[in-house]
Amino acid sequence: MRPVSKEMGEKLMAAADLFAERGLDATKTEDIAAATGIPKATIYYYFEGKEEVLSFIFGVVLDAVHDAVAGAVAGPGTAAQRLARVIEAHLQVFADYPKASQALHFDLGRAARAPEVAARSNESFIAPVTALLRDGVADGSFRPIPEPRLTAIALLGTITTAAIHVLAIEPTDPLESLVGVITPLVLDGLLPRSDA
């Protein structure tokens, strides 16, 4: 994969629509060419094949997640407040890159099988959130969490699944409504608080 100019990168994001609608394999190289305005031969000059085009798009999203999460984690406040901001920021990435996020989630298998995508999703979300959970436990703003890493992974699933569902399957509710669903769910749980 040759280095991609900013302009070309932007053009390429148009392919995210195709991938989100049809998936990688139902998307012809010619379609990508048509949608992006980049001729097939040029695409092959930059990328090994359409799978690498998809990886490029995934990279853009994962970078955005990385920045969003890193910013939220590094911010002020208790671990709980920062986790709430992680959720908000992550959802904002879905709002910013709806089609690309959808493509990422929908071609999850391919993504998971690509070691560098797995590594990046680890760096972007799982590792920082795991650390945040540990912090919160240490300073008492979270209850003891026996498996912070698995918990972080579960949180990732909570956020992404809900977001993708709203985005792609039943776009009846706005994405913002999810903050009010997910944040209380993961912070307070479903049981009533006797001290509330």
Place this chain on the structure above:
Amino acid sequence: MRPVSKEMGEKLMAAADLFAERGLDATKTEDIAAATGIPKATIYYYFEGKEEVLSFIFGVVLDAVHDAVAGAVAGPGTAAQRLARVIEAHLQVFADYPKASQALHFDLGRAARAPEVAARSNESFIAPVTALLRDGVADGSFRPIPEPRLTAIALLGTITTAAIHVLAIEPTDPLESLVGVITPLVLDGLLPRSDA
């Protein structure tokens, strides 16, 4: 898709391994034939194509989820106890059909795009769990939940993502360890309970 005999159905499940490892598109019809022992021509006699073979496998898993969830929801106890059993039962399906579950999650895009798969995952999990949440709110065993359906979807994501991760990506932890992660997470949340 013609009706499939029990024996043939069992043979077909061998294809789940291929789908889980490589995804549908990297799996050749010939490979399916080799893995299942069913010749290509016979496969095409029963199914429109390999996509329908995948749908068949998805159907088996979704049926199992349906039965597991229905059983847990219908059981005795508070809504919280029944939800805990839903989680356990759902995880048990992952344990029973690891490869097929993986294939389902990995080819999520295809699944989500297939209207009957979306409908079945709604019937199997989302609708019954939404109802369970409503019940729990009504009888006071859950706190008020403004968006029970979105919450149910979020729960589905929590469970499946964690399970798939453990199953496919980092099989270091056993699947059972997830019960202790997910159940407290969704029932109690991450914040400490001052009344605990």
Place this chain on the structure above:
DNA sequence: CACAGTTTAGACTCGGAGTCCAAACCGGTG
């Protein structure tokens, strides 16, 4: 201008999905 890198059209190869067919097989039924 010459040279290196980029861009592109278009022709080509090749693998695999799905089609088709005809032969065999199988389990009733008269």
Place this chain on the structure above:
DNA sequence: CACCGGTTTGGACTCCGAGTCTAAACTGTG
């Protein structure tokens, strides 16, 4: 047993699209 419908299968065939290749044009830089 002879027949008939549905099933099973091998193998040949078509067709589409990914990826390759080439050569020409174009771009900017010394």
